[in-house]
Amino acid sequence: MTRAKRQGAEATAPRSLGADLRAIRKxxxxxxxxxxxxxxxxxxxxxxxxxxxxxxxxxxxxxxxxILDVPVSLLFGEATVTPEERGYVVRAGxxxxxxxxxxxxxxxxxxxxxxxxxxxxxxxxxxxSGLEAPVMRETQEVGFVISGRLNLKIAERSFTVCPGDSFRxxxxxxxxxxxxxxxxxVVWVISPPVY
Numbered sequence: 001m002t003r004a005k006r007q008g009a010e011a012t013a014p015r016s017l018g019a020d021l022r023a024i025r026k027x028x029x030x031x032x033x034x035x036x037x038x039x040x041x042x043x044x045x046x047x048x049x050x051x052x053x054x055x056x057x058x059x060x061x062x063x064x065x066x067i068l069d070v071p072v073s074l075l076f077g078e079a080t081v082t083p084e085e086r087g088y089v090v091r092a093g094x095x096x097x098x099x100x101x102x103x104x105x106x107x108x109x110x111x112x113x114x115x116x117x118x119x120x121x122x123x124x125x126x127x128x129s130g131l132e133a134p135v136m137r138e139t140q141e142v143g144f145v146i147s148g149r150l151n152l153k154i155a156e157r158s159f160t161v162c163p164g165d166s167f168r169x170x171x172x173x174x175x176x177x178x179x180x181x182x183x184x185x186v187v188w189v190i191s192p193p194v195y
Contacts, residue, residue, distance in 0.1 A: 017075060018052040023114040024068045025050075027193045029138075038067045070195055074098060074109075087112050095122065098195045104129020104178070109195065110187065118191035125150055125184040130177030141169045141190045148184030151177050 025035055032050075036043045039060065048054035056064065065072040074096060081094060095108035104126030111120045125148070134153070144166045152159045155172040178184050 016052050018050040020075070020114045021064060021068075022050040023193055024070060024195065027114075027195075028068055030067075035064075035067065039063055071097065074195065103131050105131075107195075111193075114193050114195065116193070118189055119193040119195060121188040121190060121195070123186045123188060125176065125178040125186070127178060127181055127183055130179070131175045134173040134175050136171065136173045137194055138171050139169075139190050139192060139194055140171070141188055143167050143169075143186045143188045146185040146187060148178065148182050149180050150184040150186065151179065 025032075030038075032043045032046050036046045039046065041060075045054060049056050049060075061075050062072050065075055081089070081091075085091075090110055090112055095110065098107040098109050098121060101107075106124045106126070108122045109119065110122050111118075123143075143161075145161045145163050147163050149160055149162050152161060152167060152174060153176075154167070154169055154174045159167065161167055
C-alpha cells in the first residue's frame with residue numbers, strides 16, 4: 001500500500017482505543033520508547049496496543065491514563081454509534097467526557113475521535129470557578145463563547161469575553177475565571193490535540 005493510500009485509510013478508519021492512545025501520546029510529544037519505559041513494557045507491546053493488535057489490561061489502561069494525564073474514562077468512553085456515523089457524527093448525548101473536572105471546568109469531546117491534527121472541545125466553566133495558576137500548552141487554540149462570560153488573562157493581557165466573542169491562545173501562559181452567576185460555555189479548537 002502506498003503512503004498516500006495508507007494516509008487515506010487512516011483518515012477514514014473508525015475510532016479505536018489504539019488510535020486514540022497514539023494520538024494522545026504524540027500530542028504529549030512522547031515517543032514509543034518514552035511510553036514503554038514509563039509502563040515498564042516493551043516498545044513492541046506499546047506499538048501493538050496502538051495498532052489494536054494487543055489489548056491492554058485495566059491496570060495498564062489506568063497507568064496509561066496517568067502517564068498521559070487524561071481521565072481513564074476517556075479511554076473507555078464511547079457511546080453506541082451506527083457504523084454510518086462512526087468517525088463522522090457525534091450526537092449530543094454521546095459526547096466523551098474529557099479532563100478532570102477540576103476547578104469547575106467540565107469538558108466534552110465534540111470531535112468524533114482524537115486522530116486528527118486538531119480536536120474540538122465543549123467546555124463548561126461553572127459559576128464562581130477559576131484556574132488558580134497560569135498554564136501553558138504548546139498548542140494553538142481558538143475559543144468561541146456560546147453563553148455566559150469568562151475572564152481571561154493571556155500573556156499578561158486581561159479580557160472579558162461574552163457570547164459571540166472568540167479568542168486565540170498560541171503557546172502562551174493563560175488563566176481563566178468565571179466570577180459570574182451563570183456558567184460560561186465555550187467551544188474550542190485545539191491543535192495539536194491535548195487530550
